[in-house]
Amino acid sequence: MNIKNKIEKRFPGKIVRLLRDIGCISGELDSRSYVIGGFIRDLLLGIKNYDIDITVENSGILVAEKLAKKMNAKLIIHENFGTATVIIKNFFSTNKMPLKIDFATAREEHYKQPGALPDVKFSGIRDDLRRRDFTINAIAASIMKEDFGSLVDFFDGIKDLNKKTIRVLHDKSFQDDPTRIFRAIRFEQRFDFKIEPRTESLIRKSVSQKSFKTISKQRIGNEIILLLKEKKPGKSIERMASLNELRFIHPKLKFDKNISDIFGQIPIGVTKLKKMAGEKHDFIKEYLVYAMVLLKDLSADAIEKLCNDFSFPRDDKQKIIIYSKKRKKCLSVLKGRETLKSKIYKVLAGLSPDGMAAILAELKNKKNVFDAIQNYLKKTSKIKLYITGDTLKKIGFKEGPAIKEVLAKIIYAKIDGKIKTKKQELEMATKFCIQKGA
Numbered sequence: 212m213n214i215k216n217k218i219e220k221r222f223p224g225k226i227v228r229l230l231r232d233i234g235c236i237s238g239e240l241d242s243r244s245y246v247i248g249g250f251i252r253d254l255l256l257g258i259k260n261y262d263i264d265i266t267v268e269n270s271g272i273l274v275a276e277k278l279a280k281k282m283n284a285k286l287i288i289h290e291n292f293g294t295a296t297v298i299i300k301n302f303f304s305t306n307k308m309p310l311k312i313d314f315a316t317a318r319e320e321h322y323k324q325p326g327a328l329p330d331v332k333f334s335g336i337r338d339d340l341r342r343r344d345f346t347i348n349a350i351a352a353s354i355m356k357e358d359f360g361s362l363v364d365f366f367d368g369i370k371d372l373n374k375k376t377i378r379v380l381h382d383k384s385f386q387d388d389p390t391r392i393f394r395a396i397r398f399e400q401r402f403d404f405k406i407e408p409r410t411e412s413l414i415r416k417s418v419s420q421k422s423f424k425t426i427s428k429q430r431i432g433n434e435i436i437l438l439l440k441e442k443k444p445g446k447s448i449e450r451m452a453s454l455n456e457l458r459f460i461h462p463k464l465k466f467d468k469n470i471s472d473i474f475g476q477i478p479i480g481v482t483k484l485k486k487m488a489g490e491k492h493d494f495i496k497e498y499l500v501y502a503m504v505l506l507k508d509l510s511a512d513a514i515e516k517l518c519n520d521f522s523f524p525r526d527d528k529q530k531i532i533i534y535s536k537k538r539k540k541c542l543s544v545l546k547g548r549e550t551l552k553s554k555i556y557k558v559l560a561g562l563s564p565d566g567m568a569a570i571l572a573e574l575k576n577k578k579n580v581f582d583a584i585q586n587y588l589k590k591t592s593k594i595k596l597y598i599t600g601d602t603l604k605k606i607g608f609k610e611g612p613a614i615k616e617v618l619a620k621i622i623y624a625k626i627d628g629k630i631k632t633k634k635q636e637l638e639m640a641t642k643f644c645i646q647k648g649a
Contacts, residue, residue, distance in 0.1 A: 212369070214352055215360025217254055225302070226261070233265060233312075234354040236277045242269035245336060245351035245363065252347050255372055256402065263312045266339050266351065271295060271314035278312070293318060293333060318342070337365055344391045345398065346371045346378045375404040385417035389426055392417060392456065393434035400446040414454055423459040432521030435460065439498040439505075445474035448505065461509060461517055473504050473572050480571035480581070484564060487585055499527055499565040503534045504572065511535045534566035541570050545580045552586070553623035559587045596622055597633035598640060606637070607644045617643045 219227050230246060237244035244267045253260035267274050272288055275295035279286035285298040293316035302310035319338035336351060340363070343349040350368040353361045362369070371378050377399050385391055392414050399406050406414070423431060438447050451457055452466040477500050484495060506514050514535045518528040541558045559567065567584045574580045598621070600614045608614050621639055624630050630639060 212362045212364075213358075213360045214251075214254065214362060218352070218360055221254060221259065226263075229310075229312075230263075230354045231356070231359065232281065233274065233278060234356055234359060236281070237267060237269075237274050237354075238356060240269065240273050240277070242267050242274060243336070244268075244274060244354050246354055247340075247351040248343070248348050251350045251352050251362075252368075252372065255350070255369065261310065263310075265312060265314045265354075266317050266336065267314060268317045268335055271316040275312075275314040315339075336363060340365055341380060343380060344384065344388070344394055346380060347376075347398070347404075349380060371407075375402070377404050377406045377410060379410050379413060382413060385413055386422060389417060389422040390430055390434050392454075393431075393438055393451075396447050396450045396454075396456075397438050397441060400443065400450060401441055411454075418455055418459075421459075428520045429522040431459065432523055435502075435521065436498060436523070439501045444498070444501050445471060448474075460521075461506075461513065463509060463513070464505070465508070466505070470504060470507075474501065476572040476576055477501060477504065477568065480568050480576045483576065483581055484568055484571070484584070484588075487588070495564050495568055496527065497568075499530060499563075500568045500572065502527075503531055503538075503566060503569040506531065506535065507538060507569075507573075509535075530563040530565055533561055533563065534569060537562050537566070538570070541566075542573060545570065545574060545583055548579055552628075553626045555583050555587060556623065556626050559584065564588070594622065594625055596625065596636060598636045602637070603640055603644070606641055 218230070233244055244265055246263060247266045248264045250260050250263055265271065265274070271293055272290070272295045275286060275288070275297050278284070279297045282297070282299050284300070287296040287298070289295065295314045297312045297314065299310045299312075301307045316333050317336050317339040319332050319334040319342060340349040340351060346366045346368040348368070349364075349366045350372075351363040353359060353363065366380055377395050379385070379391070379395075395406055395410065395414065398404060438444060438451075441447060448457075448466050449471065457464040457466065477497070481495055481497050481500060506517065509517070511532065515532050518531055523531070537558065541562065544554055544558045562570075567588075571580055571584060596618065598618075600618065603614050603617060604610070608617070617640060620643065621630070621636055624639060625636070630636060
């Protein structure tokens with residue numbers, strides 16, 4: 212089977228020419244190159260995918276070096292693994308985005324023990340495809356001049372694509388790399404496929420044998436983030452729960468109807484907040500909102516430990532932890548239809564927009580809750596005081612916590628419209644100074 216016409220029809224001429232150039236360079240170096248994995252899978256499914264992975268029989272690094280020189284592109288080499296990345300700046304003239312091409316030398320892998328990183332031995336395309344996670348990702352297409360677009364499918368990946376099936380290539384697949392369990396679920400839900408019975412049985416066996424203990428929690432954390440970044444992560448989390456996998460994130464973690472219902476509300480609230488933010492629409496990381504809701508019933512200490520164990524990005528970790536500590540108070544105040552702006556300011560202050568989106572989803576996107584958050588983001592968060600801590604010291608306050616306390620009371624009064632001018636701020640500060648005998 213040859214998919215040359217599909218490639219030429221689906222992708223811009225620049226991509227097609229680039230693939231042909233790589234094929235020509237490979238021929239000059241007495242190598243054979245194939246475009247492989249997700250690029251081919253998605254092409255056969257009718258999905259555009261510009262993540263280009265090239266596997267080279269002989270030396271992927273030499274082909275990458277020659278392409279980088281020809282295209283005046285950035286080159287990153289990992290000599291020990293026989294891999295390289297070529298980054299071509301401004302490849303897409305419409306959005307000035309770079310194009311990244313990953314090169315790997317065809318290889319086979321052997322795992323000394325479950326979950327360990329593999330020993331690598333350079334080999335041919337068949338062995339390279341055999342090491343893949345699932346048959347649908349073990350399909351390649353030649354980009355050589357003589358047979359451009361010719362498919363290589365040793366393991367019936369095309370048949371499984373047509374049957375909408377997720378299937379591993381061998382029985383030890385999940386023992387070798389337990390993170391494949393997450394990927395099986397991710398692909399199943401993304402494409403509306405089905406994990407075939409033997410593969411599901413191998414997943415359950417791997418879970419029962421606690422195979423996740425053989426790999427680092429950071430790798431698990433990376434897979435969780437990728438899963439939560441899918442368009443409909445709820446289905447994947449529900450599937451994980453059905454396979455008893457959530458306990459490897461935390462033994463008390465659950466996915467019940469309440470969380471499922473809140474997950475269903477998240478896209479609505481996020482869309483509202485993004486629309487309100489206009490050009491700053493990327494100020495919310497949607498995956499974080501799902502993470503906050505998924506972890507909501509764990510204690511703040513448990514959440515902090517989990518975020519540390521799974522090595523979540525530092526900024527994201529802080530947002531999740533702050534949300535877990537402020538969540539109950541936020542829900543209580545906003546659920547009670549609080550009208551005093553200073554109280555709303557107090558509970559929302561320090562909460563990230565992602566956290567606000569989670570609160571909004573938990574309260575079913577009620578108009579009064581959205582209005583309160585909108586008001587905070589648009590107005591109250593911009594309110595500034597004329598006076599400072601130094602001002603308070605000049606009128607008699609001593610260094611200490613009293614200064615912070617008084618400044619907070621003044622800004623709350625300003626938020627509620629009780630004071631407006633610098634003079635009124637000073638009068639209130641002086642009043643507090645007399646009361647406290649500062």
